[in-house]
Amino acid sequence: MKNLRSFGRCFVLLLVLFVHKVNWYCWHRRVVELLMLICRYVTAKAFTGTYGINYGRIANNIPTPNEVVRLLKAAKIKNVRIYDADHTVLEAFRGSGLDLVIGLPNEFVKDMSSNADHALTWVTDNVKAYISNTHIVGISVGNEVLGGSDLDLQNALYGAVKNIYNATQKLQLDKVVQITTAHSQAVFANSYPPSSCVFKEDVAQNMKKLLDLFTQMGSPFCLNAYPFLAYMGSPDQIDINYALFNPTDGVDDEKTNLHYDNMLDAQIDAAYAALEDAGFGKMEVIVTETGWASDGDENEGAATRENARTYNYNLRKRLAKRKGTPRRPKSMLKAYIFALFNENSKPGPTSERNFGLYKPDGTIAYDIGFPALKSSSSVSSRLSFKGFGAQTWHWSYISVLTACVSSSFLFLRS
Secondary structure, three states: OHHHHHHHHHHHHHHHHHHOOOOOOOOHHHHHHHHHHHHHHOOOOOOOOOEEEEOOOOOOOOOOHHHHHHHHHHHOOOEEEOOOOOHHHHHHOOOOOOEEEEEEOHHHHHHHHHOHHHHHHHHHHHHHOOOOOOOEEEEEEEEOOOOOOOHHHHHHHHHHHHHHHHHHHHOOOOOOOEEEEEEOHHHEEEOOOHHHOEEOHHHHHHHHHHHHHHHHHOOOEEEEOOHHHHHHHOOOOOOHHHHOOOOOOOEEEOOOOEEEOOHHHHHHHHHHHHHHHHOOOOOOEEEEEEOOOOOOOOOOOOOOHHHHHHHHHHHHHHHHOOOOOOOOOOOOOOEEEOOOEOOOOOOOOHHHHOOOOEOOOOOEOOOOOOOOOOOHHHOOOOOOHHHHHHHHHHHHHHHHHHHHHHHHHHHHHO
């Protein structure tokens, strides 16, 4: 009852501020604090709609973060993931209305696992210090750790996730910032047919602890799924049309009598099967990376501009249907595309540097319906910077307030 009264006071104060038309731009810090108090009663959700993008920056020739924000807004891509917590990026996203998931790089995982104070400092410096201005909705702790070659890193992942989560609790951010970690398909012992998928024995112990914690936090299972890589590994056994979402006979899973007309759905349902086998059948799977390379080495024949265009165009159409997979038809598929730009400084084969929807100059790598980056001079001068900021914050608050009000009714009815 005490919490309910506190909730009511915060909500009434917000309504008073709104009715009396308080200057939102000047009062935004106080308003955000109040909104965060209300949203403490709502489980953190880090994904709006079905489509997102990975904004990788391992390059020396891509647009500035401020230009990237303009590009993302023009393309109407709201969900964005980065692989660190670079402060120039966080500043650029200030007041943009875009939802940002930041990353704790693998090189910090062991330290965060062994030192809770360092985890608290990291969250304070990179989340708490920015969240009133930048819409940080998630923290991804490490990337593709389990199933990798560093056993010490694998053993440290659970502790890092736990300490980061505890830090968000101490800072009262746990209900507005979702904690996750992304897995490659290397965590699976097998994935064909989808119903036979289980976790590898050497990752099962760490995975079980992690999934228990994710259940407590209400976090999804995050999967990096690449039909491109699967096809490249077995081109003689896989129909490329099946990998590209093109019309095909598809694949039947005889155990479940489910039919798959594309490989991505099968890869996701393989993850669901592994989760069920491990005792976590209610956990949602979100695709945190998927894409297709537009260029490659001589032995990467499938990495062509046309194949990349076909995959990403068909994937965009697939996500726009807002439907689930054969195994989870009611769980709407959500995916972050890899990646926003071709990144010229990435190591490895040529394909690694050619996953971008955009070229480094901001022009499209191929046409799937997104606009190219326009120069700042083409933006209308009728709105001053201050006016634009005020307008952005005004509607941002209204959107958040609406979401919190809706959630409050659900809370009060439960």
